[in-house]
Amino acid sequence: MDNYFQTRDEINLTKIDALLSELPEYVGQFIIGISSRTSVLTRLNYVRDVKVFLNYLSKYKFGKPTEAITLSDIEHLTPYDIERYIEHLSMYRTDNVKHSCGDKAKERKLAALRSFYKYLFKKELIASNVTLKVDMPKIHDKPIIRLESDEVGRLINIASNGNSLSSRQRASNEITRVRDIAILYTFLGTGIRVSELVGLNKSDIDFENESFTVTRKGGNKSILYLPDETSDAIKNYLEWLDDQMSDNTEFGRKLALADPDILFYSLQAKRISVRAVEKLVKKYAGYAAPLKKITPHKLRSTYATNLYRATEDIYVVADVLGHTDVNTTKRHYAQMSEENRRKAAKITKINETSCSEDNN
Numbered sequence: 278m279d280n281y282f283q284t285r286d287e288i289n290l291t292k293i294d295a296l297l298s299e300l301p302e303y304v305g306q307f308i309i310g311i312s313s314r315t316s317v318l319t320r321l322n323y324v325r326d327v328k329v330f331l332n333y334l335s336k337y338k339f340g341k342p343t344e345a346i347t348l349s350d351i352e353h354l355t356p357y358d359i360e361r362y363i364e365h366l367s368m369y370r371t372d373n374v375k376h377s378c379g380d381k382a383k384e385r386k387l388a389a390l391r392s393f394y395k396y397l398f399k400k401e402l403i404a405s406n407v408t409l410k411v412d413m414p415k416i417h418d419k420p421i422i423r424l425e426s427d428e429v430g431r432l433i434n435i436a437s438n439g440n441s442l443s444s445r446q447r448a449s450n451e452i453t454r455v456r457d458i459a460i461l462y463t464f465l466g467t468g469i470r471v472s473e474l475v476g477l478n479k480s481d482i483d484f485e486n487e488s489f490t491v492t493r494k495g496g497n498k499s500i501l502y503l504p505d506e507t508s509d510a511i512k513n514y515l516e517w518l519d520d521q522m523s524d525n526t527e528f529g530r531k532l533a534l535a536d537p538d539i540l541f542y543s544l545q546a547k548r549i550s551v552r553a554v555e556k557l558v559k560k561y562a563g564y565a566a567p568l569k570k571i572t573p574h575k576l577r578s579t580y581a582t583n584l585y586r587a588t589e590d591i592y593v594v595a596d597v598l599g600h601t602d603v604n605t606t607k608r609h610y611a612q613m614s615e616e617n618r619r620k621a622a623k624i625t626k627i628n629e630t631s632c633s634e635d636n637n
Contacts, residue, residue, distance in 0.1 A: 281476035326389035459514035466507030468580035
């Protein structure tokens with residue numbers, strides 16, 4: 278059976294090893310030291326972030342190869358050195374590719390750097406942690422981008438009948454519409470992440486209890502429940518897969534040779550990729566809500582907003598979304614809390630008799 282998450286981890290471990298071979302030994306010590314409490318994907322991102330930092334020091338601070346930067350070099354950096362590095366992230370190049378970090382990306386890279394320094398300090402490899410003297414970038418709240426109910430309706434209608442699509446897109450939709458509808462309903466009905474959707478297997482679905490098991494970011498598993506519309510869309514998709522094999526279509530013949538437990542297939546009868554899911558969401562949403570940049574994560578936001586409106590319970594939203602820290606949810610849905618506060622002000626009456634007395 279194709280285990281998407283295990284395969285992804287194996288690929289990422291290979292990437293980590295390749296990156297560490299280009300970096301000083303103490304970076305490898307750091308990665309091994311945090312391995313018991315972090316996911317493989319997190320460690321890969323940390324290695325990448327530390328490499329960007331050391332490359333910066335190599336080019337702009339010490340003028341020597343990255344692998345020659347010592348712990349003494351790291352230890353004797355000043356807060357100003359770190360601040361200059363953070364500012365450098367506004368526009369930099371790696372392997373002739375231009376990158377640009379906004380405040381949120383800078384915050385993540387500084388957080389990785391703090392973890393790096395924290396480990397080195399804890400293991401007494403350096404005598405001080407200069408990153409604690411550097412403030413995190415201020416993150417400005419952005420409005421939540423999501424689909425309103427009429428836009429959701431248009432999204433499903435376009436995927437269902439191909440209206441508004443170009444002739445080429447319509448031809449593709451003729452083949453994939455049942456799958457695409459199931460994917461859209463899964464996002465809108467459960468709020469799972471794109472990687473969680475791509476990793477689903479048929480054996481994760483329990484139609485008897487209208488539930489499914491999802492592998493969360495970090496590897497933990499949760500049981501979530503399927504709304505009727507989502508359940509029906511997935512059942513229709515599974516019936517379509519059976520029909521493809523029964524009718525011996527070209528796709529059906531590929532399916533016969535594929536891993537039978539994968540839930541969402543590409544037309545090559547392989548597990549659909551994150552990139553392919555992002556492209557299909559962008560295609561349909563581009564016509565349903567042309568003024569909004571809708572991604573799978575924005576469909577997750579659409580679900581979460583609807584759930585919060587229905588329950589007015591941020592802890593329920595955090596649990597269903599798989600947020601380990603409810604403050605993450607609060608930051609994203611502070612705008613909804615503002616709506617509730619306005620609603621509370623309008624329905625609260627201090628002196629209900631004053632109006633009637635004034636009228637008499």
